[in-house]
Amino acid sequence: MDFARMSLRELAEWVALNNDGLYDTGEFPSIDDLDDDDEAAAREEYEAMAEDIFYARALGPCGR
Secondary structure (H helix, E strand, O other): OOHHHHHHHHHHHHHHOOOOOOEEEEEEEEOOOOOHHHHHHHHHHHHHHHHHHHHHHHHOHHHH
């Protein structure tokens, strides 16, 4: 999946939809009313989460 092409909102929604309990939802960074630095940090965190979720799903239950 090409997470870099997603908007921050799309990325956050994908992570929330596909999380499957890998992350506590309280760990999800805010995506509203961010300045440029905060938006870049949130994107970086969501991209890392998305990659973790993507690979965990690809590996199945044995990969967790």
